Amino acid sequence: MSGEAKNKPNLFKTLLNGIIFENPVMVLLLGMCPTLATSTSAINGVGMGIATTAVLIGSNLVISLLRKLIPSKIRIASYIVVIATFVTIVQLLLQAYIPSLYNSLGLFIPLIVVNCIVLGRAEAFASKNGPIVSLVDGLGMGLGFTLTLAIMGTIREFLGAGTLFGMQVYPNEFGAMLMTMPCGGFLTLGCVIAAVQFIRSRGKKGAK
Amino acid sequence: MSETKAKVQFDGKYIAKLAITLLAITAVAALLLSVVYAQTKPVIDELAEQTKRESMAMVMAGATEFTPVEYTETEGVTDVNAAYNGTELLGYCVQTAPSGFGGTISMMVGVDTNGAVTGVSILSHSETAGLGTKAMTSEFLAQYTGRTGTITVKTGADTDINHISGATVSSRAITDGVNIALAFIAEGGVN
Numbered sequence: 236m237s238g239e240a241k242n243k244p245n246l247f248k249t250l251l252n253g254i255i256f257e258n259p260v261m262v263l264l265l266g267m268c269p270t271l272a273t274s275t276s277a278i279n280g281v282g283m284g285i286a287t288t289a290v291l292i293g294s295n296l297v298i299s300l301l302r303k304l305i306p307s308k309i310r311i312a313s314y315i316v317v318i319a320t321f322v323t324i325v326q327l328l329l330q331a332y333i334p335s336l337y338n339s340l341g342l343f344i345p346l347i348v349v350n351c352i353v354l355g356r357a358e359a360f361a362s363k364n365g366p367i368v369s370l371v372d373g374l375g376m377g378l379g380f381t382l383t384l385a386i387m388g389t390i391r392e393f394l395g396a397g398t399l400f401g402m403q404v405y406p407n408e409f410g411a412m413l414m415t416m417p418c419g420g421f422l423t424l425g426c427v428i429a430a431v432q433f434i435r436s437r438g439k440k441g442a443k
Numbered sequence: 444m445s446e447t448k449a450k451v452q453f454d455g456k457y458i459a460k461l462a463i464t465l466l467a468i469t470a471v472a473a474l475l476l477s478v479v480y481a482q483t484k485p486v487i488d489e490l491a492e493q494t495k496r497e498s499m500a501m502v503m504a505g506a507t508e509f510t511p512v513e514y515t516e517t518e519g520v521t522d523v524n525a526a527y528n529g530t531e532l533l534g535y536c537v538q539t540a541p542s543g544f545g546g547t548i549s550m551m552v553g554v555d556t557n558g559a560v561t562g563v564s565i566l567s568h569s570e571t572a573g574l575g576t577k578a579m580t581s582e583f584l585a586q587y588t589g590r591t592g593t594i595t596v597k598t599g600a601d602t603d604i605n606h607i608s609g610a611t612v613s614s615r616a617i618t619d620g621v622n623i624a625l626a627f628i629a630e631g632g633v634n
Contacts, residue, residue, distance in 0.1 A: 309464060316465075328479070
């Protein structure tokens with residue numbers, strides 16, 4: 236209980252934590268599979284990020300509210316049920332109201348269920364913290380994920396197809412097709428993580 | 444470890460508590476999902492119907508009315524609609540499902556009463572963006588218009604479809620889809 240009270244004034248810090256200091260992809264290295272698969276274009280990346288954020292906020296909130304009711308032996312099963320429920324809701328809503336995004340993300344929407352960011356935050360954060368701070372954690376982590384996907388999607392789309400958010404910047408023929416393929420995803424991810432680690436280590440040195 | 448094991452084996456109350464908790468959670472989840480499902484289903488069905496209608500209008504120019512028809516179950520054919528302009532039968536819109544590179548491609552093929560292709564349109568697919576999707580441009584699909592019989596998959600020759608390099612599997616799948624529709628109509632699949 237005292238831990239919760241201590242966490243309360245740190246909502247902003249929790250939010251920033253998810254976006255920057257503990258960015259799920261670039262620092263915690265969670266959720267690699269959807270990151271590589273859906274960052275082929277900026278629009279896809281942002282769409283996937285927002286869908287995951289919605290699931291994260293919902294599941295973190297509910298799991299945090301239920302954390303004292305769920306016996307530890309069945310917690311993983313319970314978390315999966317909660318997460319799967321939110322994913323299915325998001326999937327149905329996308330299919331009904333944003334069909335173009337639903338079509339381009341396809342199989343990766345149901346796969347949010349097994350995205351280790353969602354289960355990871357449920358287990359590591361929501362099951363130990365109050366509902367409000369868990370909700371903020373979900374929002375922060377989700378935004379962090381969205382930001383990473385947007386950066387990667389923009390880089391891959393620009394280098395691979397010569398477009399930015401679907402607008403042609405230079406002719407498609409000059410694009411490096413490699414970048415929109417899976418290997419381009421690995422290359423981009425490696426470079427982005429390296430850049431973030433470089434910035435983080437410089438920041439630490441500065442603080443000393 | 445053995446202590447935990449004993450507890451699970453003999454404590455009926457504890458087991459019941461686990462079961463009831465899970466039951467409660469899943470029951471609430473099911474209730475919630477059924478509400479959302481009921482809310483979104485009409486919208487989703489409406490959208491699917493609309494997409495289908497648009498693609499049928501695209502592959503069968505001039506048709507004003509489409510009516511579902513009885514047909515012989517054929518592998519690869521998922522739906523058949525007759526296209527009419529007023530009362531005149533123009534042909535059939537055959538929905539086929541060939542296997543592409545990333546899974547099944549759902550496509551609409553218009554075949555006129557003479558057994559020639561009037562148009563091809565892709566409903567849904569999971570081909571690689573930038574590669575497989577090159578075989579879905581209107582220029583590529585226009586190559587099928589007017590074709591009859593069986594289209595072969597050789598490259599280069601005049602009578603064949605020009606396949607896209609880098610999208611061999613996708614181009615071939617689309618040719619398969621057209622062939623399925625042509626064979627289906629030629630064999631009198633429509634009852």
